Amino acid sequence: MIWQLDLAILTLVIFTAIAAISVKDLLGCAILFGAYSFLMCLLWAIMAAVDVAFTEASVGAGVSTVFFVAAVFRTTRRTRD
């Protein structure tokens, strides 16, 4: 548990979160959301929560991004905000 590394990744997480809710394209939002989940997984690995990190890497960064892209494929990429 190195607090400098923790702080750096946590800052990146916050930037990715802001980018994910402010980007004007839903497909870009899906990819940014996948990156957000993966950074979150790193954060849990730092906190020694290996099981949670494993779950987030397979569920959050993997399957959830696929669901998101599938839903964007079936609806629209357009968003006004």
Add this chain to the structure above:
Amino acid sequence: MSDLIPILVAKYNYWLYIVLMMIGLYAMIAKNNLVKKLVGMNIFQTSIILFYVSIGCKKGATIPIIQHGMAAGHHAIDPSHYVNPLPHVLMLTAIVVSVSTFGVALALAIKTYHQYKTLEEDEILARLRPR
């Protein structure tokens, strides 16, 4: 100044988790697009999961997997050498449940799009309003 840094190191995590939670809550309230609202909901969820996991972590502790031979009886296990496993258990299931609820929410969004041909909240409300 020198006594400010320990306080900062001890508490900055909680502050950044709260900032993350505020981002999620803002997206849920103020964003106009339904899928953006769902992203906000997921950010909110992960910030709370982060908070729970961070409650369980201990400085200088290792992962909660006991080495072979350590449990044989002649070594007493010192709980302060292992991080707290209880929040991990609770949050592990919460992550998998969150992805399934995300799937159901996306299904609702697809249904809404088929009905109204848009995902923007104000356009849907304009269609719903009687003329």
Add this chain to the structure above:
Amino acid sequence: MKAAGLIIVLLTGGLLLYATQDFPPWGAPDSPASTHVSPRYLQKATEETAVPNIVTAVLADYRGFDTMFETTVIFCAGIGCFVLLRIFRQKPEDRYYRHIATEITLHIKGGRLPNKSREFERIDTLWTPYDLVIKTVCRILAPFIQLFALYVIAHGHHSPGGGFQGGVILGASIILIAISHNMRTAIARISEKVDNLLMAVGVFIYAGIGAVCVMLGAAFLDYGNLSVILFADEIMARSHGILGVEIGVGITVMAVMISIYNNLASAGKQDEGL
């Protein structure tokens, strides 16, 4: 709306930031959350269940009820997606067939080819020519992903992993086939009926192990008494009980992930998709 939302968010965040000054410092070993229940788990779990990974032991044994109903929630999410999106009666749509030898595409309005022949293959509406590299690599990779998923489920006692992670990876291997080929190929591998049945079978295995414990005279999900039918001592019986439960969780999670993907990507027609 935006200004009101901002005010609400800042108010909530300010209150929470004010509350953080009562929290214990980050990573303190003597914080209240780490001094009450968890030391007992850390000290006794390996003796009582022969499982070195405490997270698995607590997940499937000490808090088995919790996990059982979480699995039920996932099952309900799969059923919910099915009920919301699935369309059974549909009018015949335009279909596209491709003659393999000459690469001529046929557009048949409101119907299908009269008899299925080997010379034609059905293609999606938004079809682009397949990249041979991607198709081959995904097909070769899928069995290895499935093998790794089985390892994750079976070795969850000694390393990070377990039913949830293994089930998701198993589901992801089928989703990979669906993305790299097309959805009909994946549905030919694991059909919708089998998939929906597996969703229920996983929960049934979990609850069934609990019911067997009751029949043997113990409490629900108390695996100690399974030693009578497993020919093992009580501690190893607990370990085997945890493995059985993890297999049930894995089956449900796998089936639900595949079902949700199929329904989302095809908008309920289970015909052509991403």
